[in-house]
Amino acid sequence: MDAAQETQNVTFKRVLLKISGEALMGDQGFGLHPPTVQRIAREVKTVHDLGVEICMVIGGGNIFRGLSGSAQGMERTTADYMGMLATIMNALAMQSALEELGVFTRVISAIRMDEVAEPYIRRRAVRHLEKKRVCIFAAGTGNPYFTTDTAATLRANEMNCEAIFKGTKVDGVYDKDPVKHSDAKRYDVVTYDEVLQKHLGVMDASAIALARDNDLPIIVFSLDEPGGFRGILAGQGTYTRVHG
Template identity: 55%
Template sequence: MSAAQKSRYKRILVKLSGEALMGDDAYGINRDTLNRIVAEIGAVAALGVEVGVVIGGGNIFRGVAGASTGMDRATADYMGMLATVINAMALSDAMRQAGINARVQSALNVEQVIEPYIRGKAIRYLEEGKVVVFAAGTGNPFFTTDTAAALRGSEIGAEVVMKATKVDGVYTADPVKDKSARRYERISFDEAISRNLKVMDATALALCRDQSLPIVVFSIFKEGALRRVVLGESEGTMVHS
């Protein structure tokens, strides 16, 4: 049996936060952390899995934070989208240096540096074995990159959205503040929404539920976690219909 046959999924969408790129830095992109994340993605791509990535921009600018200081919310959100373009370019360049064939597509029109998002072309890239990085969220203000991940995952026919976070799953309470908090192995969308568990924002959760698109929450800082999820091993928390 080949490595590709062993993988549980053929096509996945990884949601990567901008903050994940900071490492221990206060802001920006930590090169060592970036390279380690690229290695995790590369290990999965090497299994023959088709990988799409939606990346956030919180390490550079958060639209919600900008709006809280009095900035127009739509303007702040567009600035946040441009921050995701910077992260996507950095991620793509790191992949290139690691020998991984990657393409970046942007929901905002910045054709001088990145090609626009075209669904059919993105799917063709995936079928050719290229990692596709989706930048600029949905291209619209007032929507998070979580929602962008649910949307792109649905559009490209991903079998699962894998949300890479700082914690290794969804817990009954904040595991940092409450030592008795326990991790869910599986939980339904309705339970996650009714209990207000911080899996994704409500719009993203509702979209994934309506499309029967499961979400796996795992720690990107746990070595090999992404690969273990893809191989169907016990890792993180699955949110399902």
């Protein structure tokens, strides 16, 4: 299939890519691994080249995770705000990597920090997407007690995205951890209610409920598979679709 055919056959025109902060740390145990950030940026660019409008939400767990911070005795609200700041750092790193590839990008923060990121204004963000800029939504929802999964689902709905793409280390949703269990079964399709009832760990319960209430499909795929993101949008590849 040539590039023109791929562009014509793309499944979705506007999507949100959700990845964890841990996806940016490569084989390191902590922090950012620049070659990994650059590899993911190249994957995003291949989809952007198809004419797809892309939003991103990146977690902050490679730098600081609010929930684990509170578990160690830190006050939860403070810990969550620290986690939001970690997502800003990851968003800036991804912006730098994308712009080195010639992809115009905006980091849009739910917490005002005008020197480094735009404040979240829905209509402005939609306009950026229409101009084919990649929008990286950072700082979660701007509120403690909400995860970046919930932020991703919220922003995807606000931006009228057609799907959330959840990039993970495995090629879909399994009934148990495929790394630990050789007999783990992969689902091609699973419903929102099954994800909640079986605790399948796609996203947290609030995010799944918000997606279900707005009939927003979630595509779970392997971010480690080269060309996987582009392939799925062109109707190929292995993934799990979560829908009603």
